[in-house]
Amino acid sequence: MIILGGGLLGSATAMHLAARGVTSIAILDVDLGGRYSSSELNAGGVRATWRSEMNVALALPSIEFFESVKDEIAFDQKGYLWMYDEARWPGALEAMAWQNQHHQLGVQALDPTQLAAHCPYLDTLDGVAGATFSPKDGLLNPNLVKELYRREARRLCGSGLRLENYAYVAGIDLDPDKVTVRVLKFQEFSPAGDAAIKAILCDAMPPDDAAVLNVVGDIVINCTGAWARRVAPMYGHAVPVRPVRRQIAIAHAPEVDLRPYGMFVDTSGVYFHRESTHILAGWADPAEPTDYRFSYDGPGWFEEHIWPALAGRMSKCARMKHRSGWSGLYEYTPDLCGIIGFAPGHERVIEAFGFTGRGAMQSWAAGRAAAELATARRFETVDCTPLRPTRFADGQPVKESLLI
Numbered sequence: 001m002i003i004l005g006g007g008l009l010g011s012a013t014a015m016h017l018a019a020r021g022v023t024s025i026a027i028l029d030v031d032l033g034g035r036y037s038s039s040e041l042n043a044g045g046v047r048a049t050w051r052s053e054m055n056v057a058l059a060l061p062s063i064e065f066f067e068s069v070k071d072e073i074a075f076d077q078k079g080y081l082w083m084y085d086e087a088r089w090p091g092a093l094e095a096m097a098w099q100n101q102h103h104q105l106g107v108q109a110l111d112p113t114q115l116a117a118h119c120p121y122l123d124t125l126d127g128v129a130g131a132t133f134s135p136k137d138g139l140l141n142p143n144l145v146k147e148l149y150r151r152e153a154r155r156l157c158g159s160g161l162r163l164e165n166y167a168y169v170a171g172i173d174l175d176p177d178k179v180t181v182r183v184l185k186f187q188e189f190s191p192a193g194d195a196a197i198k199a200i201l202c203d204a205m206p207p208d209d210a211a212v213l214n215v216v217g218d219i220v221i222n223c224t225g226a227w228a229r230r231v232a233p234m235y236g237h238a239v240p241v242r243p244v245r246r247q248i249a250i251a252h253a254p255e256v257d258l259r260p261y262g263m264f265v266d267t268s269g270v271y272f273h274r275e276s277t278h279i280l281a282g283w284a285d286p287a288e289p290t291d292y293r294f295s296y297d298g299p300g301w302f303e304e305h306i307w308p309a310l311a312g313r314m315s316k317c318a319r320m321k322h323r324s325g326w327s328g329l330y331e332y333t334p335d336l337c338g339i340i341g342f343a344p345g346h347e348r349v350i351e352a353f354g355f356t357g358r359g360a361m362q363s364w365a366a367g368r369a370a371a372e373l374a375t376a377r378r379f380e381t382v383d384c385t386p387l388r389p390t391r392f393a394d395g396q397p398v399k400e401s402l403l404i
């Protein structure tokens with residue numbers, strides 16, 4: 001089996017394939033280190049508190065797995081504290097009742113007084129009607145998760161696991177009895193290598209001096225995340241996955257210690273959590289265009305969007321200082337939910353991408369679903385049929401309304 005892309009989805013799929021007895025697995029990636037992959041550049045949030053059955057169904061078993069390896073992946077299960085304004089609070093209470101009744105998530109509603117008692121740093125609660133606290137949710141280190149998936153795949157598959165680095169997938173030939181992936185294999189020489197990888201991933205500029213390599217298998221699983229839009233046309237499928245830049249800032253606020261808490265989501269849409277001795281904060285700019293962009297707008301962006309939200313909630317953040325930041329790609333689909341299923345008209349191509357900001361937290365179960373399709377040709381545990389690639393053409397989007 002051939003997996004395109006070695007991020008969290010590709011690595012989880014490899015692990016599950018190996019667990020199901022597949023003895024030959026190749027993961028092909030431009031950069032297995034993943035320096036521009038979403039799996040490397042995300043915020044590490046994990047939550048079961050979704051509003052659609054499908055998203056809970058993928059998050060919950062993933063969380064159970066993360067709990068079982070919590071020390072290995074730094075899973076810090078201290079919940080999400082999600083603040084709502086007056087307009088959105090009734091919907092939050094309704095969702096909470098559903099989550100608790102159907103999935104026993106133990107979500108609690110906090111009024112502003114209870115919220116301030118829960119986290120005394122939150123001392124300016126103007127515009128906050130209430131908050132939900134979801135104790136099963138938390139934070140993890142996505143890089144450790146990816147390494148664990150790959151390690152397990154290696155343990156289970158041994159030398160049958162082939163990790164092909166600096167391998168740019170340039171074409172896919174489908175025959176009735178096999179798939180041939182045409183790869184441009186290049187050398188990475190740092191620091192020029194970084195420029196080469198960036199040129200490939202941002203500008204779709206094939207590498208110079210590459211050797212052509214044909215990788216042959218029975219099934220190909222496309223896990224190229226935000227790049228699925230470029231890779232899927234190689235087998236004739238135009239997929240509605242949009243790459244959109246998302247920025248994250250790291251700030252130092254010496255008077256604020258958020259270590260006892262998990263993820264915070266403010267009414268402004270700014271989310272934040274502790275990151276070692278610092279604070280990590282992000283915000284989605286609605287005007288951000290569809291593009292493969294990795295620039296970070298720096299202190300100006302922080303001063304304009306992050307500082308006002310945090311200092312406006314926590315007076316002790318007033319003297320907070322910008323330290324650094326980065327950007328990565330969200331992989332938006334039209335209904336903001338992942339895609340898992342056979343590519344239309346192809347029995348040898350499986351698609352598993354477009355997780356729109358939740359690929360880390362759903363990776364374990366989504367990888368399992370992709371591995372089930374590849375080996376049993378049907379979903380055996382969680383029925384992911386609602387995530388099939390054809391749902392948009394069928395007019396049957398998944399309804400999910402709680403996105404950061």
Ligand SMILES: Cc1cc2nc3c(=O)[nH]c(=O)nc-3n(C[C@H](O)[C@H](O)[C@H](O)COP(=O)(O)OP(=O)(O)OC[C@H]3O[C@@H](n4cnc5c(N)ncnc54)[C@H](O)[C@@H]3O)c2cc1C
Nearest residue numbers: 005007008009030038039042043045169225328359360361
């Ligand atoms: C700022 C930010 C914050 C986020 N926060 C969270 C969060 O808190 N929780 C959460 O669960 N999710 C979060 N996400 C989303 C999450 O990171 C992604 O959904 C997830 O990492 C997607 O994994 P993937 O394996 O599908 O894609 P990726 O990790 O992007 O992997 C795709 C791989 O495909 C490779 N590739 C692409 N094209 C080719 C080609 N032609 N040939 C060979 N290889 C190729 C790339 O090099 C890459 O390694 C966030 C994302 C961002 C950007």
